[in-house]
Amino acid sequence: MNTTQRISRAAGRTRASDIRDLLQYAHLPGMISMAGGLPAPELFDRDGIQTSTERVLREHHMIALQYGMTEGQPKLRQQLASLMAQRGCPTDAQDILVTTGSQQALDLIARTLIDEGDSVVLERPTYLAAIQVLQLAGARILTLPGDKQGAKVELLPELVGAQRPKLVYVVSNFANPSGACLSLQRRKQLLQWAVANQVLVIEDDPYGDLRFAGEPLPSLLELAREIAGAEQWCGYVSSLSKTVAPGLRIGWTVLPPTLLESAVKIKQSMDLHTSSFTQEVAADYLASGLLARHLTKIRTAYRSRGEALAEALLQSFGNELEFNQPEGGMFLWGRFQSGMDTRKLLDLARKQGVIFVPGDTFHADSPDRSSLRLSFVTCSEEQLREGVKRLAIAYQQLAGAVPRPIH
């Protein structure tokens, strides 16, 4: 008998992230990694964050270093409310709960709502850590296929049948991994379905501020204000990780008041509160107005990189690799028309000195084995072009070894 035999059912069903295992290769010399989900570190606004940190420690270190409120530091909640207004969705600071990254918001929402065996709806493919957190909660996961317009919400009635899921989770803008934005029509349709079926919709929006082409869409939270009863069935999650810095671990959620109240009580048991120091630094940084300039800088760099990757892929793979031209976010999602198994491709690609994440990783079920996720933000344009060349060599090796299916 040992301690392992005493773990909880929840611990028994968790599995480590594939990506985590894959990232060990990212540090090998000469490796080009398009596998990560990290923002570009050389673009971090060190000076801006340094200035905010100094000011916080000089002007109110006794607040920044002390215990704080579970809901979040009042100054940061105020700044996040302003940020929500800039996103077209004015929000009361009282309706915002600060979390330790948006990951904690997802865990918190799962714990607030889900009992073992409850069903939930996810897009297929979707954010791996959302699948993991819902599996940890013991949820029964139903998956809705997606396309270039996001999750096919029109299939919800058929998918759900007589069940009543606890929530539907969607990444509304530049989804990880698909890069897709949920279309306006589907956003409205999803909200209408949510009200009619009294199911909570959780909109995760870490990437919306990283749009570098095309027109922004209103958030579900904003649209919910125009649909009778919808606000009560709408939750929003976001983060400063992709716009300011992940190391601060600042996320937030906007939830209907009664759910927020339950979530606050649970968060108190989870970590008392998110770091008051990083919250005060983030609040000062947002108040300084530096984010707008910084976002322009990130968007410009990400656009060039996204375009470079798309161009190189088109050149090497032509129509064989189907993908969206990126308009924002961090990821390009591709699918080999030949049905090429991207996990096998990864083995060869790694030997060529390039890694990516095979698409099956992002599926809770019915994996699409010929898809892959390429991050375009942490490599230079030159590295992206070189990475694609290496990928094409690996592809040729595998295509030579495996007969192409007949179309």
Add this chain to the structure above:
Amino acid sequence: MNTTQRISRAAGRTRASDIRDLLQYAHLPGMISMAGGLPAPELFDRDGIQTSTERVLREHHMIALQYGMTEGQPKLRQQLASLMAQRGCPTDAQDILVTTGSQQALDLIARTLIDEGDSVVLERPTYLAAIQVLQLAGARILTLPGDKQGAKVELLPELVGAQRPKLVYVVSNFANPSGACLSLQRRKQLLQWAVANQVLVIEDDPYGDLRFAGEPLPSLLELAREIAGAEQWCGYVSSLSKTVAPGLRIGWTVLPPTLLESAVKIKQSMDLHTSSFTQEVAADYLASGLLARHLTKIRTAYRSRGEALAEALLQSFGNELEFNQPEGGMFLWGRFQSGMDTRKLLDLARKQGVIFVPGDTFHADSPDRSSLRLSFVTCSEEQLREGVKRLAIAYQQLAGAVPRPIH
């Protein structure tokens, strides 16, 4: 129908902290609060933290602001391993998991081990947020009474009977709220029982470094190395919140390797990782060697305050209030010999301008209604003396209204 009716069973059984509600009065003008569990903010080492923050942002901001490993930043794990060695218990950095405050370590351990209905053993009284996190997990809580030598572990066989609890939780040094240190004999006895019954002991030690009188005792983790099989049944939790600053939210746990592995996978879903920024700042601060000097400063101040409070209580209440002379930590635990109801006392005390936490708050069951917890660290000596005077007035008012029981 609304969203409230859709919450999980876990959300349904959480309750807000009494202390949280009480602390709203702490901000009233002129109020003397001995109710908080906060360290003294005027003693924070602002300059030291400022220096570390600058160095971190200057020398490796791309690491400090980026995503990090779930286990914790390697530098911090190394520094915490050194700190463990200074505490008499050399530990491998690989056996340390960094958490968002020790509160997250408790939640993580609960999630790793406990299924709804599992039993656990707590001291009576004990740390409120430990009660809350175990209630959130759905644990069946068994309580072991404590005295000036800590939990009466000799009563474990009788308490537990035929059950096999998932864990026993003890605050080993200057426990919150009792101020007691578990005696050496009981530490050994607890470990022997744990091995014989194959039950995990979780030792929570946030206050051990705040000893200002008497002799330190070896941690259970250290003692476990001398008892065959005990290491496997021993977990340790601690925090920088009471020694460096709570706002950094740096806690850690040392667990047997297989449990640590499960815990890491769960933490990945919980918040990916604790703030890499505050971890790097903490690692730099620990590496700078400033903590030793800072601890001397805190201990000196806390000793004077603890003595001032004890003296004032003796003067005002004589033998009527039974309490330990504090030798460390932050709290003085008292008990009125008359059986005075401290919740009623609080109502009157608040009107006199002083607050404390009634002892029943810290009981999962069988509340002791004539006990109270007084923090001596956030008030000046003068405020403590004035606070005790006000408390004595409230006591006289209540004692006048309620006949004293005959001894």
